[in-house]
Amino acid sequence: xxxxxxxxxxxxxxxxxxxxxxxxxxxxxxxxxxxxxxxxxxxxxxxxxxxxxxxxxxxxxxxxxxxxxxxxxxxxxxxxxxxxxxxxxxxxxxxxxxxxxxxxxxxxxxxxxxxxxxxxxxxxxxxxxxxxxxxxxxxxxxxxxxxxxxxxxxxxxxxxxxxxxxxxxxxxxxxxxxxxxxxxxxxxxxxxxxxxxxxxxxxxxxxxxxxxxxxxxxxxxxxxxxxxxxxxxxxxxxxxxxxxxxxxxxxxxxxxxxxxxxxxxxxxxxxxxxxxxxxxxxxxxx
Numbered sequence: 499x500x501x502x503x504x505x506x507x508x509x510x511x512x513x514x515x516x517x518x519x520x521x522x523x524x525x526x527x528x529x530x531x532x533x534x535x536x537x538x539x540x541x542x543x544x545x546x547x548x549x550x551x552x553x554x555x556x557x558x559x560x561x562x563x564x565x566x567x568x569x570x571x572x573x574x575x576x577x578x579x580x581x582x583x584x585x586x587x588x589x590x591x592x593x594x595x596x597x598x599x600x601x602x603x604x605x606x607x608x609x610x611x612x613x614x615x616x617x618x619x620x621x622x623x624x625x626x627x628x629x630x631x632x633x634x635x636x637x638x639x640x641x642x643x644x645x646x647x648x649x650x651x652x653x654x655x656x657x658x659x660x661x662x663x664x665x666x667x668x669x670x671x672x673x674x675x676x677x678x679x680x681x682x683x684x685x686x687x688x689x690x691x692x693x694x695x696x697x698x699x700x701x702x703x704x705x706x707x708x709x710x711x712x713x714x715x716x717x718x719x720x721x722x723x724x725x726x727x728x729x730x731x732x733x734x735x736x737x738x739x740x741x742x743x744x745x746x747x748x749x750x751x752x753x754x755x756x757x758x759x760x761x762x763x764x765x766x767x768x769x770x771x772x773x774x775x776x777x778x779x780x781x782x783x784x
Contacts, residue, residue: 525549543761550718550761552698555607555624558657562765563611563620570609572642577604577635581668589666596627605630608643610652614769616776619647622657632704633664637674640708644681653691653772658709662702675707682711691775693768696723696746696755714771715755717746
């Protein structure tokens, strides 16, 4: 008689428990599996290694402003296909796809909000909408925000992310670099503060215009910031490039930006800056 009795094994297949898509995420930095609800509660910062995930504009607005204080401006503006652009897909098709995907009309939301005790003009770009590319509507909304902030004597906080100009709009997109920069110059001439927040990634025409014109330029840890991609720069200059030369920490060390601030400390640090800058403005006006 065998020491162990015979065991009967079922040949039936166990059913895999249905798990809703998107409930768990893998961190690209530490490869740990993260519960999405836990990640959302931390505003997109990995609880294991503090990698900063991209977040959409609504989460960013919630992070930066006081609860329910954001009032959006110019909500009726939306892009049109002025050039009748057709590539693999028509521009109108891409626009409709992104509007449906995000529930937003374009890649930036601008308005007013409270931050600490300060009433500010707040602009937030969203990479989920066509890579936060800068077209005519993005440029127009940002320009209008700065003009209104100048008129109402408000400081501006601009949260930037972008892959660059919106190729579907050709030269009309490139014109937004000059237009936004002009509005910022007039805001600056009125001795009003402008704080620029660079998030991952901030590239090309956006980086070369309004994103880097702030009185104080802040970046999130690990953010990719630059004009052209590393491969293009290497092929153009025919030189080896320093490792991580377009990361926020490298740019801080070399003087392009002023601060690298973790996401959970951003609001507090920006409120301190506003306390100082608004106080200085009042002192100068007396």
